[in-house]
Amino acid sequence: MVSNIMSYEIELVENSEQIDAFHDLPFQIYEDYPNWAPPFRFEIENIFDPEHNVFFDNGECERFLVKQGNRVRARFAVMNNPARDRVLEPRMGGIGFLEMENDRRLVRKIIDFAEAWHYDRGYRAMRGPINFGENDTYWGLLVENYDEPPIYGMFYHPPYYKQLLEQTGAVKLDDHWSYKREFAKPIPERMKKITDRIESRSNVSLRSIDMNNIYRDAEYIREIYNEAWSEQEIDEREEEFTELTRDTVREMVDKLKPVMIPDSVLIAFVDDEPASFIVCVPDLNEISRETGGRLRWWHYPKLLWFKRRARHLRSLVYGTKPKFRKMGLEALTFTRGIQYTREAAPSLEYLEGAWVSEKNWLMQRSLEALGCRHHKTHRTYKWEF
Template sequence: MQISEVKNKDQEKAFLDVARALYKNDPEWVCPLDSDIDAVFDPSKNTFYQHGEATRWILKNDQGSVIGRIAAFINEKKANYGDKRIGGIGFFECIDDSAAANLMFDTAVEWLKERKVTTVDGPINFGENDQYWGLLVEGFTQPSYGMAYNHPYYQKMFEDYGFYVKMEQITNEFNLEKGLSPRFVKIAEYVIKRRPNLTTKPFDPSKIDQFAEDFMDIYNSAWAEFENFTPIKKDYVIETFRKIKPIVDPGVIQFAYVNDEPAAFVMCLPDVNQIFKKFNGKLNLWNKLRFLYLKKTNFITRVRVVVMGSKPKFQNMGLESVLTYRAFQHTINNTNVKDIELSWVGDFNDKMLAIHKGLGAEPSKKHITYRLELN
């Protein structure tokens, strides 16, 4: 076997194509857009390169066929935490061969060691954790847009190498045709009634600058106490909003304000993977036209709840329930969506898991973020 760092166009193409080869007989897999994966490793498109670095490798067998891939990252803004220096690996794909997996793990770990890393998390993304994050271990059904999907045997490869569970990420789902839980509706309407100083607004794409400011304000306050947190910048939020603008339904992104102060938000996105499954990773002009057509025909029947957040001083007020209620009201009244995916929530987040339970959602998937200590 031969492992090579990706340094030219042919290797970049091989890095993408190995996934297509490994999943060609898997009816559930959805090929991520090539442009999305390429953007992760493009310093001109990924702002994380401003304070970090990443690289990737492909693995070939003795006959010259690509049989695996892996990437490694270090984000200097999040690397140093306590007595640890943390790096990451991700975008792992491999044939069912432990020697091949171990060679790729060894290569990525050695690269991280050269950068004084003592702790490795994976599989993760060189970006925020709402995409390509965690190893799927339960619920091997069609993934929604941005959610990681992999072969079941990867779990044994990670654990045999020495990775242990850092956290579990739980995804629940429910069907809107069954209606919202009466208890959940009662709670949301009660909060709305007893808080006259509370207002809600759907996202307005024509006012990206203002909503980006509000999102950043809430997000940075809500996550400030989490391990290794780095505040997001407004430019990053604006770029994210611009990226999702072609696919977003403004009614399922809701903001709450208390006395006109940004207090909480919920962001949901249509599951465009239902359309992208037809594209095999290629977003050329023809597929862009197909996307616009299918989007208008109510082809999408699933929405993914990507993230919720509330400033600490407004927590325990039920704002998340109100915003979720507003978003789902819009979905029921204005779309053809039937299924809601609530993804993914860390096992430490009891409050959010309680909201899932209150909605009547049922478990559908589980991802694991692993950790490896380098001695």
């Protein structure tokens, strides 16, 4: 598929040469942005592979290069998932994985193309930047704090992206915040007392993930996650929820097991029933910087030693079953996670908790009570046409 628009040519990514160009472009864009870190190429490719991404079962996703002559000047992807999109008002498809040179006319052509793509499929609105999957990774545009590197699973963007997109008529849909906490900072005494009191209850227990029974514990986490995120405080997130499958969780475990710090993956039980959990992982962007986003067999020794030298930790996912909410289990898992991880991995400098909705005031207050501070914002925009 080729579409000519003035001096630009938009190509559907179909072959290995185009895939290489899709991944090579950001290295040109971010040459003057030292904080940028490339995501792992294999993770991005899995998103566009129907064999790895269950969203292709009910949706559509295509990615494109924008060329001027032989030069690639931008890239992007467009996507829809009708069952999920119709819970939005108005119904919205998506645009994502957008990287572009600083050219107002260029981004206008991209947005025009994306709007036409969606219009042909019966849509009259779209949102972005988004991922063709869940919104805990590779979602949103960085609009605050360009002075620190991105944590694993989060994109970094130049400041001019915000200006260019807003000139196309994009309006804010929602913001998600990242919180930061230095490990050297002591836990507030109030939080220590609260968590000590919670853990002293006879029917409450807490432990790290058992690496010898990791798939069993992963099933406990999957059970909690599916109950927790199918019944949320924020209705629109509940409606967009997709249940984690056993295969998906097993793939995640296999990927993260080499770098996992057991004391940063905690499960709380109430009357021996899995009730709450938190999963934190070392910042794999520290590895991707060293390998240029590749992960080949000779890089695996880096992974095996990485957790002993990692400097940053990301809280990747957490959850509490609805019937156990308001027991303070979130405070327990977060507080003990900080305490245990600091002892287990003294090289760590800070924890970043990404993807807290601006509407989720309860989580915001909880993180702030732990001494975390809001330090980054990723924004999702919408276009109506």
